[in-house]
Amino acid sequence: MSGLSRFLSVLRCFTEAKANWTVPELAEAIVVPASTVYRTVRELVAQGFLEPSTEAHYRLGSAFIEFDRMIRLTDPLVKVGSPLLRDLVAEVRHPCVAVLARLYGDRVICAADERYDGAELPTSYERGRPMPLTRGATSKTILSQLPGRRLKRLLADADADAPAKLSGELAAIRKRGHCITRGEVDKGLVGIAVPVSNAELAISASLSLVVSDATLDERLERRLVLLLVSAADLLSQALRRLA
Amino acid sequence: MSGLSRFLSVLRCFTEAKANWTVPELAEAIVVPASTVYRTVRELVAQGFLEPSTEAHYRLGSAFIEFDRMIRLTDPLVKVGSPLLRDLVAEVRHPCVAVLARLYGDRVICAADERYDGAELPTSYERGRPMPLTRGATSKTILSQLPGRRLKRLLADADADAPAKLSGELAAIRKRGHCITRGEVDKGLVGIAVPVSNAELAISASLSLVVSDATLDERLERRLVLLLVSAADLLSQALRRLA
DNA sequence: CAATAAATTATCAAAAAACGAGAATTTGAT
DNA sequence: ATCAAATTCTCGTTTTTTGATAATTTATTG
Numbered sequence: 002m003s004g005l006s007r008f009l010s011v012l013r014c015f016t017e018a019k020a021n022w023t024v025p026e027l028a029e030a031i032v033v034p035a036s037t038v039y040r041t042v043r044e045l046v047a048q049g050f051l052e053p054s055t056e057a058h059y060r061l062g063s064a065f066i067e068f069d070r071m072i073r074l075t076d077p078l079v080k081v082g083s084p085l086l087r088d089l090v091a092e093v094r095h096p097c098v099a100v101l102a103r104l105y106g107d108r109v110i111c112a113a114d115e116r117y118d119g120a121e122l123p124t125s126y127e128r129g130r131p132m133p134l135t136r137g138a139t140s141k142t143i144l145s146q147l148p149g150r151r152l153k154r155l156l157a158d159a160d161a162d163a164p165a166k167l168s169g170e171l172a173a174i175r176k177r178g179h180c181i182t183r184g185e186v187d188k189g190l191v192g193i194a195v196p197v198s199n200a201e202l203a204i205s206a207s208l209s210l211v212v213s214d215a216t217l218d219e220r221l222e223r224r225l226v227l228l229l230v231s232a233a234d235l236l237s238q239a240l241r242r243l244a
Numbered sequence: 245m246s247g248l249s250r251f252l253s254v255l256r257c258f259t260e261a262k263a264n265w266t267v268p269e270l271a272e273a274i275v276v277p278a279s280t281v282y283r284t285v286r287e288l289v290a291q292g293f294l295e296p297s298t299e300a301h302y303r304l305g306s307a308f309i310e311f312d313r314m315i316r317l318t319d320p321l322v323k324v325g326s327p328l329l330r331d332l333v334a335e336v337r338h339p340c341v342a343v344l345a346r347l348y349g350d351r352v353i354c355a356a357d358e359r360y361d362g363a364e365l366p367t368s369y370e371r372g373r374p375m376p377l378t379r380g381a382t383s384k385t386i387l388s389q390l391p392g393r394r395l396k397r398l399l400a401d402a403d404a405d406a407p408a409k410l411s412g413e414l415a416a417i418r419k420r421g422h423c424i425t426r427g428e429v430d431k432g433l434v435g436i437a438v439p440v441s442n443a444e445l446a447i448s449a450s451l452s453l454v455v456s457d458a459t460l461d462e463r464l465e466r467r468l469v470l471l472l473v474s475a476a477d478l479l480s481q482a483l484r485r486l487a
Numbered sequence: 488c489a490a491t492a493a494a495t496t497a498t499c500a501a502a503a504a505a506c507g508a509g510a511a512t513t514t515g516a517t
Numbered sequence: 518a519t520c521a522a523a524t525t526c527t528c529g530t531t532t533t534t535t536g537a538t539a540a541t542t543t544a545t546t547g
Contacts (some may be wrong), residue, residue: 003505003533005251005287012311014321020318024523034507039524046249049349053446055487056515057523061315063348063372066355068255070372072304075263105306106292112309129306203296224467244298246534256512267494277536280497299544300494 007217012050012061021058021128023126067072068237074111077084077202078103079112081239086115089210090230095221096120096213101197102139103206104147105131109140112206124211125187135167139181140193142207143173146196193222195229201244208233246278254284255293255304264301320356320445323345324373325483329358332453332475338464339456344440345382346449347390348374350401352383360391367454368430377402378410381423381435383452388417389439422469432457436465437471440479444487451476 006168010031014022025040027200028035042059043052049064049234082101090099097120102112108131116122125132126139134140144152144167152171156164174180179195186192194209210225245253253274257265267285271278285302288294292307316322324345333342340363344356351374359365360378368375369382377383377398387395387410399407417423422438429435436454453468 003289005293007505008248009291015314015318017314017317020314036509036525037505040505048252050248055445060319061311063315063346063353063355065308065311065315066372067348067353067374068304068308068372071258071260072373073310074260075258096540103306105310110306110310112306121452127313129309129311129312129316143311155421199505202298205361242333250534278537279538280534283534286496354512 004043008050011038011045015051015061020061020138021054023057023059038174069117076112076207077159077199077240077243078197078204081243082197082208082236083113083115083238085232085236086113090115090117091229093117093225094230095212096122097225098122098124098126098218100126100139100209100211101206102126103142103204104143107155108132108134111139111141121212122190122213123187124190126199126211132186136182136184138182138194139186139209141167141170141182141205142174142180142194142196142209143205145171145180146205152176169202176194179229181222183214187211191217193225193229195233197233197240197242199237199240202240204240207235222242251286251288251293254281254288254417264297264303266268266300266302276363288344296480319355319440320483321440321449322485323438324486325451326356326358326477328475328479328482329356332471333358333360335471336360336453336468339365339459340468341365341367341369341451341454343369343382343454345369345375345386345450345452346447347386350398351375351377352386354382365433365454365456366430367433369454375429379425380429381437382429382450384410384425385411385417385423385437385439385452388414388423389441389448393482404446410411422472424465424469426457430454434460436468436472438469438476440483441478442480442483445483447483451479 007170011027014027014030024038025035026039027042030039031128042051044241046053046059046062049067051059052062054060064166078101086099086101090097095117097117099115100111102111103107110130111126111128114126115126134144153164156167158234179193184190190211191214192211194207197206197208198204208229210229212225254270257273267281268278270285271281285294288401289296289302289305291393292305292310292458294302295305318363322377329342329344333340338360340360342358343354345352345354354369354371357369375383377387390398396407399410401453422436425435433454434457435452435454437450440449440451441447451472453472455468
């Protein structure tokens with residue numbers, strides 16, 4: 002282990018299931034001598050990525066909150082997209098969650114979200130949560146925009162026969178301009194997504210709405226697609242202005 | 245330069261003023277050979293802390309969004325405090341910003357905030373923004389809770405004669421249980437803060453309200469102090485339940 | 488599609504830092 | 518003050534990082 006990965010192997014231990022670690026616990030988990038982990042943890046604490054918690058335990062530190070703010074302030078997709086999600090959800094006037102997502106390594110991450118006021122949809126999509134690459138309208142719509150070589154490499158790593166399974170569907174998304182999937186990510190929920198891209202800023206993302214399958218009729222579906230397309234258009238324009 | 249600081253010297257370049265960097269620019273800014281910075285940037289990109297942007301430029305990466313989510317899900321102060329801020333602001337029924345802040349190295353950082361619906365207060369306090377250690381009710385209230393030795397060391401690094409200037413004021417906060425400052429951070433704004441602490445979780449924080457000086461009369465001030473004290477009490481109880 | 492410029496990665500020997508086992512020290516709770 | 522646990526320190530050894538340069542890849546433009 003070396004360089005950054007030495008630190009990440011520690012940071013990645015901090016999960017929702019176990020958010021508090023002692024040094025000996027960390028040492029055992031990542032199979033590294035305690036004296037080394039003490040040194041690593043000391044550096045992480047010094048930089049604010051970890052902080053002391055209950056005696057001898059550590060938790061994630063506020064540096065992440067600081068850098069997250071910097072992203073909210075400077076990332077074009079987040080900065081331009083967040084207010085737009087608010088408007089979109091208001092126009093929808095129906096329980097839903099709006100999501101702006103982008104590629105994140107070999108997964109997709111939600112970079113901004115907005116819930117319709119009071120909507121209690123049990124959706125997996127929430128800001129900062131990595132999601133599967135090949136399931137759901139949000140992810141597939143992102144994949145549909147990737148250049149061939151990049152897509153191929155990505156899918157090869159994910160799943161040997163993914164390219165074959167997906168290529169038809171991705172072509173359909175490119176043709177139709179949107180993607181609708183039912184229950185692929187969360188049972189009983191429908192995802193409707195449209196592409197958002199800006200080559201200059203190296204952004205290929207998707208804008209999507211998640212609604213309950215039960216409350217979605219054809220008429221509403223058509224309306225949501227139209228709203229999404231128009232919102233994505235505004236977003237793309239705003240991004241072009243930034244570039 | 246070595247270890248983590250090598251990576252941080254790159255990440256700290258990404259600011260609101262300049263959020264996009266090329267490798268040669270970074271190399272010049274931190275005075276390190278380009279070939280070294282290329283390697284450093286590559287590692288940061290691989291871990292998601294940077295991502296490619298406009299041709300040959302880089303911006304902060306989504307890993308920060310991911311870790312920030314983990315903090316929102318697991319940090320006791322943020323997790324318990326956020327819903328409480330919402331309730332507090334609703335009860336205030338007056339333009340204000342509620343802030344939950346904690347110590348962050350030699351500064352104070354806002355870990356959660358909530359604006360009264362539609363309030364346009366031009367306050368500096370916002371989630372993730374580091375603030376000065378010795379100015380404003382929010383910071384002073386945190387300082388007032390620190391053990392003597394820690395406080396001394398902290399103030400010595402900040403300002404040679406800070407201990408003398410502040411000790412009286414901090415004692416007063418400990419006695420009264422709250423702190424009110426006018427225009428110390430933002431002109432025309434008043435900060436009202438109460439301590440939030442839990443020794444078991446190693447939390448010493450403050451809960452505060454920022455309101456416009458012009459709209460604050462004595463009667464309102466008393467009400468806000470009472471609301472804060474009661475909210476802080478609820479928060480402390482909830483934290484004790486977690487510990 | 489070739490030509491060109493720019494960005495990025497690879498190479499490799501010298502220099503520096505990390506490693507890890509154990510000792511020494513600090514810290515925190517009685 | 519005492520004790521146990523946590524943390525830092527020490528230091529020879531091993532491993533990585535470093536940085537100048539060369540090689541390669543990538544993107545652009547005629």
